[in-house]
Each structure stands twice: as structure tokens, then as C-alpha cells.
Amino acid sequence: MTELDLDNAQFEATARDLEAWLGAQAEQGVPELVLVGLLRGYADEIQDQGYVPRSWRNLNRASIDEPQSIKSTHR
Numbered sequence: 001m002t003e004l005d006l007d008n009a010q011f012e013a014t015a016r017d018l019e020a021w022l023g024a025q026a027e028q029g030v031p032e033l034v035l036v037g038l039l040r041g042y043a044d045e046i047q048d049q050g051y052v053p054r055s056w057r058n059l060n061r062a063s064i065d066e067p068q069s070i071k072s073t074h075r
Helices: 003-027 033-049 061-065 068-074
Strands: none
Touching: 003 033
């Protein structure tokens, strides 16, 4: 197995885990727009930082929790 194979396998496994978690949240009644908003907020934060923080405690939570990000993109 090459490093690329490991990266692809890890990507696929992580994608499956995320899909399962998102599906479980939706089944528990979390609205899809809330889940999409959270994903967008975290993606924005990761893009701003340039990496995935190992701790989210010290980051600007407003950019993650801000409900306007959903409204502004779905007009």
C-alpha cells in the first residue's frame, strides 16, 4: 500500500464517519440547515486558520455559531 492509498482509505473512512454522524443528528431531529450552518462555520474557521485546530476553545465562535451565514447564502 502506498501513502496515497492510505490517504484515500483514510479520507473514505473519515467521510463515512462524518456521513453517519450527520445522518444520526438528522434522525434525532436536528434540522438540516443547522447541520449545514455548522459545517460552513467550521469550514470557514479552518480556511481562516489554514489548518484544523486541535482545540476549538480559543477560536472565534461567532463565525461558527452565526445563523446569518445560512440566510445570506440561501437568498
